[in-house]
Amino acid sequence: MKVNYSKSIPYNDDALDRLFKALSDRTRRAQLARLVKGPASISELAEPFDMSLPAASKHLKVLEKAKLVSCKKSGRVHYCQLQPEVLQNVEHWLTDYREFWNEKLDKLAQFVARESDDE
Amino acid sequence: MKVNYSKSIPYNDDALDRLFKALSDRTRRAQLARLVKGPASISELAEPFDMSLPAASKHLKVLEKAKLVSCKKSGRVHYCQLQPEVLQNVEHWLTDYREFWNEKLDKLAQFVARESDDE
DNA sequence: ATTATTGTTAACCAGTTGGTTTAGTATTGC
DNA sequence: GCAATACTAAACCAACTGGTTAACAATAAT
Numbered sequence: 001m002k003v004n005y006s007k008s009i010p011y012n013d014d015a016l017d018r019l020f021k022a023l024s025d026r027t028r029r030a031q032l033a034r035l036v037k038g039p040a041s042i043s044e045l046a047e048p049f050d051m052s053l054p055a056a057s058k059h060l061k062v063l064e065k066a067k068l069v070s071c072k073k074s075g076r077v078h079y080c081q082l083q084p085e086v087l088q089n090v091e092h093w094l095t096d097y098r099e100f101w102n103e104k105l106d107k108l109a110q111f112v113a114r115e116s117d118d119e
Numbered sequence: 120m121k122v123n124y125s126k127s128i129p130y131n132d133d134a135l136d137r138l139f140k141a142l143s144d145r146t147r148r149a150q151l152a153r154l155v156k157g158p159a160s161i162s163e164l165a166e167p168f169d170m171s172l173p174a175a176s177k178h179l180k181v182l183e184k185a186k187l188v189s190c191k192k193s194g195r196v197h198y199c200q201l202q203p204e205v206l207q208n209v210e211h212w213l214t215d216y217r218e219f220w221n222e223k224l225d226k227l228a229q230f231v232a233r234e235s236d237d238e
Numbered sequence: 239a240t241t242a243t244t245g246t247t248a249a250c251c252a253g254t255t256g257g258t259t260t261a262g263t264a265t266t267g268c
Numbered sequence: 269g270c271a272a273t274a275c276t277a278a279a280c281c282a283a284c285t286g287g288t289t290a291a292c293a294a295t296a297a298t
Contacts, residue, residue: 024139026132084220101203
């Protein structure tokens with residue numbers, strides 16, 4: 001089943017706002033990068049960044065609201081897990097532009113090819 | 120010439136910050152969407168959004184700083200053009216995660232397939 | 239020369255963000 | 269029971285955002 005994500009489909013602006021906003025902070029991107037390697041507690045996610053636990057915790061909340069991360073409590077430890085599926089929204093959003101930049105790259109490639117022919 | 124954008128390469132955080140921040144506002148995304156259809160003046164980019172010219176102009180500046188748009192003045196009108204190449208940074212940034220979510224989707228597909236077999 | 243058009247700049251404002259510290263709540267371990 | 273651990277909640281702060289209006293500059297049209 002293929003979903004049509006082409007130009008006419010209205011993207012969910014609220015979701016994209018939350019997503020891009022979540023991704024616009026390098027600390028949060030670093031936390032995501034850490035989570036690629038596997039689940040982690042909030043302390044583990046705070047430690048490498050030289051910031052207080054509350055700060056790290058707040059970042060995690062932003063990631064959770066964007067649905068990039070899910071956390072569940074086990075005892076007193078909160079285990080956080082990457083939930084990368086929502087990044088497909090970014091992927092789909094890019095579609096219209098990918099076409100555009102490929103065109104430009106093609107033109108550049110043709111230009112370069114033509115230049116080399118002249119030499 | 121292939122550039123290695125794999126995990127070990129440090130992404131340019133400043134550029135990604137500017138890029139994701141620029142994309143995190145729906146007005147700016149709408150302006151980009153408009154520019155897919157071709158260059159436009161600042162007035163044209165302000166008009167559909169029921170906002171003042173200075174506001175639209177500020178958004179354009181954010182897009183320019185992220186290098187998503189380039190503007191040049193001709194007479195008194197500023198023509199703005201989409202510069203989508205920089206979105207490849209987003210594309211590349213996604214790489215590590217794409218792998219991750221494809222895995223998950225594969226597992227889901229396998230699960231679904233097994234379920235249908237049972238029926 | 240005047241006037242209209244297309245923007246920019248500056249000053250301002252309310253709300254958000256990213257950080258802090260301090261205090262409090264569960265849970266675990268001794 | 270008591271102390272340590274892992275976190276959350278609240279209050280605060282400076283800086284940034286996204287918007288406004290008012291004033292200005294530059295170009296075009298009459």
